[in-house]
Amino acid sequence: MSFQAEQYTIKREPFYRSVANEVELFDAAYSARMPVMLKGPTGCGKSRFVEYMAYRLGRPLITVACNEDMTASDLVGRFLLDKDGTKWQDGPLTMAARMGAICYLDEVVEARQDTTVVIHPLTDHRRQLPLDKKGEMVEAHPDFQIVISYNPGYQSLMKDLKQSTKQRFAALDFDYPEAATETDIVARETGVDTKTAEKLVQIAHRARNLKGHGLDEGISTRLLVYAGQLIVKGVNPLAACSMTLVRPLTDDPDMRDTLDAAVNTFF
Ligand code: ADP
Numbered sequence: 001m002s003f004q005a006e007q008y009t010i011k012r013e014p015f016y017r018s019v020a021n022e023v024e025l026f027d028a029a030y031s032a033r034m035p036v037m038l039k040g041p042t043g044c045g046k047s048r049f050v051e052y053m054a055y056r057l058g059r060p061l062i063t064v065a066c067n068e069d070m071t072a073s074d075l076v077g078r079f080l081l082d083k084d085g086t087k088w089q090d091g092p093l094t095m096a097a098r099m100g101a102i103c104y105l106d107e108v109v110e111a112r113q114d115t116t117v118v119i120h121p122l123t124d125h126r127r128q129l130p131l132d133k134k135g136e137m138v139e140a141h142p143d144f145q146i147v148i149s150y151n152p153g154y155q156s157l158m159k160d161l162k163q164s165t166k167q168r169f170a171a172l173d174f175d176y177p178e179a180a181t182e183t184d185i186v187a188r189e190t191g192v193d194t195k196t197a198e199k200l201v202q203i204a205h206r207a208r209n210l211k212g213h214g215l216d217e218g219i220s221t222r223l224l225v226y227a228g229q230l231i232v233k234g235v236n237p238l239a240a241c242s243m244t245l246v247r248p249l250t251d252d253p254d255m256r257d258t259l260d261a262a263v264n265t266f267f
Contacts, residue, residue, distance in 0.1 A: 001060075005099040008060035016045070016052035017185050019177045026053050029170050030102075030145055035123040037166070038149045040174030043220025045185075046149045049174070050104045059143055060101040062092050066111040072118045076131060088134050097122060097129050100141030108148040109159050116165050122146055123168040153217065176208065176221055185221060190228030196237070199266040200224045203245060206262040214255045219245050237267040 001009065029036050030053070038046040047063070054061035064075065077091040096103035108116060121128050127140040148169065150161065176182060179201050186197040201224065208218030223244050230240035241263040250256055 002099060004095070005060045005101065008062050008099075008101055009058075010051055010055040010061060013055055014048060014051045015188060016048050017177070017181060017188070019045075019174075019181055022049065022172050022174075023053070023056070025172060027057075030057055033127075033142075033145055035146045035148075035169045037169035037171040038147065038174055039152055039171055040149075041151055041153055041176070041217060041220065043222030044174050044176050045221060046174050047104070047106060050102065050147055050149075054102045057102070059145070060096075060099060061104060062096040062101045063104045063106060064092050065106045066108050066115075068110055068112060070111050070115055072115050073133075075115065075118055076129065077134070079133065088131075093119065093122070094129060094131065094138055096146075097138050097140040097144050100143030102145045102147055105146070105148045107151065109150055109161055113162055113165075116161065119146060120165070120168065176204070176218070179205070182221060182224070186224045186228050189225045191232045192228040196231060197224075197228065199237075200227050200241070200245075203241065203262055203266055207245070207249070207259055210255070210258070214252065214258075215250060217249070219249060223248065238263060241267065 026036060026049075038049065040046055050063075051061060073091065075091045075093040077089055077094045079086040080089050081087075090098065093103055095101070105111075105119070118129075121130065122140055122144075123146060127144070129138040129140065130136075131138060177185060179198075182201045182204070183194060183197045186192065186200055187194050190197075192200075204219040204221075204224055207215065211218045226244040227237075227240050230244060231237050235243075242260065246256055246259040246263065249259065
């Protein structure tokens with residue numbers, strides 16, 4: 001493995017608690033080098049899953065957090081000026097295609113559609129990436145795979161993936177794990193006892209019921225992990241929940257009171 005690939009290799013096994021047969025399904029998709037889309041709300045384990053799969057498959061992982069200002073050059077690469085003149089620098093997608101990494105484009109809907117189309121030739125039988133500015137055609141390494149994440153709650157008319165992009169991917173649905181699994185995750189990730197983890201998960205369930213009734217998103221597993229991390233540091237659970245489960249979620253004073261009341265019934 002090259003030095004560059006080594007840098008992107010995950011050395012320690014990430015803790016990932018599988019929730020269904022997603023590991024086997026991803027294994028099969030990878031063996032066909034099929035592009036995969038992970039769908040689900042923020043903070044429910046998509047990135048952790050991809051880290052775990054990259055480790056399991058022994059592939060380097062290159063992650064790109066997508067945003068609306070991102071251009072095709074940010075993915076593919078560009079000429080840079082240095083003291084000797086111009087020098088081409090591969091972008092993360094090109095790097096991944098050359099080294100045979102898994103390239104994970106996180107929250108791909110955030111990128112503009114004209115940026116997203118650059119992945120098309122890599123996602124079909126061609127497995128190529130044209131570097132127009134450089135006049136080079138990169139043939140993807142046989143181990144290269146592209147994975148994207150997508151939060152179906154966020155899309156609007158302006159922000160959605162084109163059908164022509166969507167239909168290049170196989171998709172796996174993710175959601176917050178069911179209560180016992182989520183409790184186990186929160187306890188393992190933070191070191192809080194099972195009883196405390198259970199309470200945190202119950203608070204999340206209350207809040208998730210408010211999605212669409214004043215809340216855009218429910219409390220994610222990520223936020224539960226934050227709450228647990230503060231509690232093991234000795235922070236009072238009420239203060240920890242207020243800081244991690246309530247305040248980040250809403251600016252609306254009534255909704256805040258409702259969530260604070262839910263926290264108060266458990267701690
Ligand atoms: P997403 O990519 O969906 O926004 P992440 O993968 O970053 O979310 O998950 C947020 C956090 O939740 C992780 O850092 C991890 O602590 C925890 N987590 C969620 N699901 C799992 C799982 N199935 N196994 C282990 N940890 C998980």
